[in-house]
Amino acid sequence: MPRALIAEDEPLLAAGLAAELARQWPELQIVASVGDGATALERTLALAPELVFLDIRMPELSGLEVAAALAEDWPADRPFPLLVFVTAYDQHALAAFERQAVDYLVKPVEPARLAACVARCRRVLAEHGAPALQAVLDQLRGLAAEGSPAASAAPAAERLEVIQAQVGAVVHLVPVEQVLYFEAADKYLRVVTAEREHLIRMSLRELLPLLDPKVFWQVHRGTVVQARAIREARREESGKVTLTLAGRPEKLTASRLYAHRFRGM
Numbered sequence: 001m002p003r004a005l006i007a008e009d010e011p012l013l014a015a016g017l018a019a020e021l022a023r024q025w026p027e028l029q030i031v032a033s034v035g036d037g038a039t040a041l042e043r044t045l046a047l048a049p050e051l052v053f054l055d056i057r058m059p060e061l062s063g064l065e066v067a068a069a070l071a072e073d074w075p076a077d078r079p080f081p082l083l084v085f086v087t088a089y090d091q092h093a094l095a096a097f098e099r100q101a102v103d104y105l106v107k108p109v110e111p112a113r114l115a116a117c118v119a120r121c122r123r124v125l126a127e128h129g130a131p132a133l134q135a136v137l138d139q140l141r142g143l144a145a146e147g148s149p150a151a152s153a154a155p156a157a158e159r160l161e162v163i164q165a166q167v168g169a170v171v172h173l174v175p176v177e178q179v180l181y182f183e184a185a186d187k188y189l190r191v192v193t194a195e196r197e198h199l200i201r202m203s204l205r206e207l208l209p210l211l212d213p214k215v216f217w218q219v220h221r222g223t224v225v226q227a228r229a230i231r232e233a234r235r236e237e238s239g240k241v242t243l244t245l246a247g248r249p250e251k252l253t254a255s256r257l258y259a260h261r262f263r264g265m
Helices: 011-024 037-047 063-073 091-098 111-127 133-146 204-210
Strands: 003-007 029-034 051-055 082-087 103-106 162-167 170-175 181-185 188-192 197-200 216-220 223-226 230-235 241-245 251-254
Touching: 003 011, 003 037, 011 029, 011 111, 029 037, 037 051, 037 063, 051 063, 063 082, 063 133, 082 111, 103 111, 162 197, 181 204, 204 223, 216 251, 223 251
Parallel strands: 003 029, 003 051, 051 082, 082 103
Antiparallel strands: 162 170, 181 188, 181 223, 188 197, 216 223, 230 241, 241 251
């Protein structure tokens, strides 16, 4: 019996989707219905359903961020769940989903469109089973490359040049080019240079559009590294990559989702 998880922060929409699924796909078991991205990630990893409906805009983590985190943390020997994104975005943004092998639904979800989605999901699960992890990684990278609803990089004139890190009454001014990497730490970001580190109250989601993506590479959902600071990238059997930086003793991990950045020329 296939199992599904619904991640939707609007209770009425979540209940409506569950009710319509019960009508159209009676044997589908809804194992959880959650209202934020962090819980969606936790429950999906714990329950391993065959199908996940992910709202794009949720508190904590967006649907795309949940999908990326699942791809990072999912055991390589377990079939990855089939993902269906639920979105209220306009037609231009939806074109990115149409060009990828990820299904999507537009709010409010129409029964006829859900029926087509259900038919596709049933066919995929019956014929091929859940998609391979590598296929999901390719899909998520494709969504990013197509210009998905994630924030895009700011124009060069608007990029961040100096980090202002406050400690008590003192504000430390850190030129961005001196930062080796940024790492998410609860509600803060660690700003790490060769000499020291600072904490700033900013999320990685807020920071990324302010950085030059050619200079600063996201290598994990919680880590962004200055590419010029990377001295060695060692691929592991798990598909992840271990990074050695110039000027720092610690090693960083590039997840499977971002490991494709590190290929020989």
